[in-house]
Amino acid sequence: MKTWQDSRLTAFIVTLGLAVIGALAIGQIYDHLDQRLLQFLASAAVILIISLLAGWLTARPAKPGLRPKEVAVEHEPVRETGKVKWFNVDKGFGFIIRDNGEDLFVHFRAINDGGASRLNEGQKVEYQIGQGRKGPQAEEVVILD
Known part of the structure; x- marks a missing residue:
């Protein structure tokens, strides 16, 4: 080289x-x-x-x-599941506990579930991981229950 x-x-x-x-x-x-x-x-x-x-x-x-x-081959984004650790409606963000135990930031704009703009503690969610300004974050979040 x-x-x-x-x-x-x-x-x-x-x-x-x-x-x-x-x-x-x-x-x-x-x-x-x-x-x-x-x-x-x-x-x-x-x-x-x-x-x-x-x-x-x-x-x-x-x-x-x-x-x-x-050359990168584009693959379908990997989706993961987890549970909502907490979500502050006033601030519009919270955290999801991934199935591997790590916390993952989530913003209300990432919630793609029929206009929902909030998550409730303990809700099971599915998402993909994206890169935000401060690190990994949940994107394309769908409420499972």
């Missing part, structure tokens, strides 16, 4: 090689053209082409994509 330094070294070597080729091309232009304006225009064109080519050859994508073997 190439490191950041390796890719920078490669870019430098490619750019240096193109600069040498450009210098040789400009030398040939000066040998074969007599008019100063034509020499200038031809030299500018060579420099522009070399610059564009160097940029294109050494460019890296802004966000590296996934390699084919790393």
